[in-house]
Amino acid sequence: MTSYTKTLAYSLIIAIAFFILIRSAQATVSTFTVGSGKIVTQPLNLAVEDHVVIKVTVVGQSDSLGFSIICPNGTVRDFGKIGYFSFSFVCTEDGDYILRFSNLESSEKLVTLNYEIQHYIFGIPQMLFLVIIIVVVCAAAIAVFIFMGKPR
Numbered sequence: 001m002t003s004y005t006k007t008l009a010y011s012l013i014i015a016i017a018f019f020i021l022i023r024s025a026q027a028t029v030s031t032f033t034v035g036s037g038k039i040v041t042q043p044l045n046l047a048v049e050d051h052v053v054i055k056v057t058v059v060g061q062s063d064s065l066g067f068s069i070i071c072p073n074g075t076v077r078d079f080g081k082i083g084y085f086s087f088s089f090v091c092t093e094d095g096d097y098i099l100r101f102s103n104l105e106s107s108e109k110l111v112t113l114n115y116e117i118q119h120y121i122f123g124i125p126q127m128l129f130l131v132i133i134i135v136v137v138c139a140a141a142i143a144v145f146i147f148m149g150k151p152r
Helices: 003-021 126-149
Strands: 026-034 038-046 052-057 065-070 076-082 084-090 095-103 107-119
Touching: 003 126, 026 038, 026 095, 038 052, 052 065, 052 095, 084 107, 095 107
Parallel strands: none
Antiparallel strands: 026 107, 038 095, 052 084, 052 107, 065 076, 065 095
């Protein structure tokens, strides 16, 4: 195996390891119905330093629905009745955060849930971190190409 193929093989192994170990950003829009007297939950698996933006829109007769977030340590953050709601936070612990929608009224509600999760690595947004890694790998490949070239 030549040194060029070894370098290429090592680079591929490193790239695959990065893609396996680094979580991608998530953005999701979902629509669901909460029947009268029902509770619907949506789990979010989050890591420390994840930045989360949640937007909820409720459509129904009175446009109000009970909303709360249950943290992995068991604490409940209740936001009361909402019609349109926007909230952002930074995760302080790993685990499943559960979004709970409760409809105690007599008519069913249509809910549109829009959330975005931005992962951070070493305090840097994940996408910027990946761009830095790509630039470093490309610069290293160019340097190897230049140094392995024939002397003139």
